[in-house]
Amino acid sequence: MKRFAGLLLIVLLVGSMAFALVACDKGGGRDYTIVYVGDSIAEALIGPSPLGERDNYGYYALLGKINNFKYYNHSVSGHKTSGGMAGTDGLLEMLCREDENAVLMKTHLQEADMIHISVLGNNMLQYNLGLMILEVADPDFETKYEAGKGADAAHKTLINALEEGSMTEPLVRKSVEKFDADGNAEDVEFAFPPTYRNIGEIVDRLKSLNPDAKIVFQKVYNPFYENSKHLSSVVCNKLAEIDDTHNRFGGGKIDTIAKVRRVADYLLLQLNGMLDKYLAEHEGAFTVLDAQAEFERVTCLDKDENGKVDLSEEGLGRSLIYADWTHPSNFGHAVIAGLTQNLLDSLNLSSPDAVANYKAIRTDQINRMYTGINGFDAKGAIDGINSAKTFFDVSIAYFSAIDGYTPIY
Numbered sequence: 001m002k003r004f005a006g007l008l009l010i011v012l013l014v015g016s017m018a019f020a021l022v023a024c025d026k027g028g029g030r031d032y033t034i035v036y037v038g039d040s041i042a043e044a045l046i047g048p049s050p051l052g053e054r055d056n057y058g059y060y061a062l063l064g065k066i067n068n069f070k071y072y073n074h075s076v077s078g079h080k081t082s083g084g085m086a087g088t089d090g091l092l093e094m095l096c097r098e099d100e101n102a103v104l105m106k107t108h109l110q111e112a113d114m115i116h117i118s119v120l121g122n123n124m125l126q127y128n129l130g131l132m133i134l135e136v137a138d139p140d141f142e143t144k145y146e147a148g149k150g151a152d153a154a155h156k157t158l159i160n161a162l163e164e165g166s167m168t169e170p171l172v173r174k175s176v177e178k179f180d181a182d183g184n185a186e187d188v189e190f191a192f193p194p195t196y197r198n199i200g201e202i203v204d205r206l207k208s209l210n211p212d213a214k215i216v217f218q219k220v221y222n223p224f225y226e227n228s229k230h231l232s233s234v235v236c237n238k239l240a241e242i243d244d245t246h247n248r249f250g251g252g253k254i255d256t257i258a259k260v261r262r263v264a265d266y267l268l269l270q271l272n273g274m275l276d277k278y279l280a281e282h283e284g285a286f287t288v289l290d291a292q293a294e295f296e297r298v299t300c301l302d303k304d305e306n307g308k309v310d311l312s313e314e315g316l317g318r319s320l321i322y323a324d325w326t327h328p329s330n331f332g333h334a335v336i337a338g339l340t341q342n343l344l345d346s347l348n349l350s351s352p353d354a355v356a357n358y359k360a361i362r363t364d365q366i367n368r369m370y371t372g373i374n375g376f377d378a379k380g381a382i383d384g385i386n387s388a389k390t391f392f393d394v395s396i397a398y399f400s401a402i403d404g405y406t407p408i409y
Helices: 002-017 051-057 059-067 091-096 100-111 129-137 141-148 158-164 195-209 233-240 257-281 291-299 330-346 354-369 378-387 391-402
Strands: 033-038 070-073 114-118 171-179 185-190 214-218 287-289
Touching (some): 033 091, 033 100, 051 059, 051 354, 059 070, 059 330, 091 100, 091 195, 129 141, 129 158, 129 171, 129 233, 129 257, 158 195, 158 257, 171 233, 195 214, 195 257, 214 330, 233 257, 257 291, 291 330, 354 378, 354 391, 378 391
Parallel strands (some): 033 070, 033 114, 114 214, 214 287
Antiparallel strands (some): 171 185
């Protein structure tokens, strides 16, 4: 229960000082519709636990319920910007289809006031992440990347291919983890979709369907914490041999989780930075929801007396990530919901009762799933929730109260 304890104290002190289609009927006289498209993060079939509480944990539904919005979720696990898993469609293809299911989705998109997109992650995660990490950790990476812009496949870096695409001419790299019977490294193929071009094509398609909707693109967060299953011991050992001569990751050998996480951040900045690049060239095309920065902010709340951030499996940051080391946990979904709620607040679109409605959802969960558990202080949990001032404070009060307890369901 350590991970939330210190943060809860801070929150209390500050407070005292100051793919299934899911729809929600309009309420409170509000007439606002959010449509979600993208990948498994938005679909929320993996992460929210127990799954029967998906509508109370998944950020897509949580935001709709507390603001009395109408909401539809057309996200599909595995979606990339284009070209899905095993040759299936990606988001762009789905937006251009004409079958019955696509017609329903497009109808909802045409009704939308906001279109919320989470889709970039699989453009990277469906490939060999270890080789990509090793590439960007190379002290000469930035020089190689600049030389690879617009070059033929033989001279591209993996990041050039991620941005420009390599589906027609995949890049091949030698594995550092798998070898054949003769000891030869196996080939690893990278057939990336053209991520940057796809971003523009998705925006253009959505604007053709609904020129008035506000488009929100969600950035990909960093899921790397101590013992991350995304990196094998072989990759970690090779990283530890690299000398960070340009001090991009803290200098010296890349031999700590803090430095590895900085390498992962750098890799994600290449992916998320495509959104920033597009906006620089097409001002106002969409709004960015910076989940990478928000997860980092929450992670850095958990520091010891010397200011060192806890990146262990017991740390607050790790609790943002589900057991599969990839998807948002219940807490992670709450943080994304809170980030989106802040955006709604800034646009004067949120319900004035949003925080009160959020408290009611969390209080109901306490009463249904935790009251009666031996040693659990239901009254204290509810009092903490009700005394919270902000969306984030409610999340901390709830998750700190239930930390370490198995719900009854």
